[in-house]
């Protein structure tokens with residue numbers, strides 16, 4: 001009788017676990033690695049805030065000035081020049097633009113400005129980014145470019161080569 005009771009309890013626990021929905025992602029993270037001939041590295045956090053996502057982080061090893069900063073379609077940093085990350089993440093089929101444009105690629109996060117000592121930080125809330133459905137940035141790539149994004153040239157912003165790459169993953173709970 002005891003054995004039967006244990007088996008029943010285990011079965012009920014498994015059923016309860018299966019019925020529970022997966023917890024929604026509210027915090028994702030990308031650790032960026034430098035490309036060939038680059039020293040650019042850093043960490044970018046993505047945290048759900050209201051209906052958007054709060055993007056924060058810091059990079060080192062940059063040349064002074066602005067650098068295009070995007071989410072690209074693939075979380076694939078395997079190629080030496082990071083072309084494996086594909087083009088800008090663009091699930092809505094929009095033209096390229098800047099983060100404040102009404103129509104833009106979802107991945108168009110603008111520029112990161114580096115100080116003369118090579119440090120760049122980002123801290124803004126992006127209303128286009130999300131963690132759910134076709135808009136989900138989880139599993140996509142973050143790319144930092146050698147040159148500034150002009151927010152106009154299609155489809156890349158003319159931002160030049162790719163100097164750092166990271167994969168957006170689910171962050172460990174704090």
Ligand SMILES: [Cu+2]
Nearest residue numbers: 068069070143
């Ligand atoms: Cu890019």
Ligand SMILES: [Zn+2]
Nearest residue numbers: 088096105108
């Ligand atoms: Zn774009």
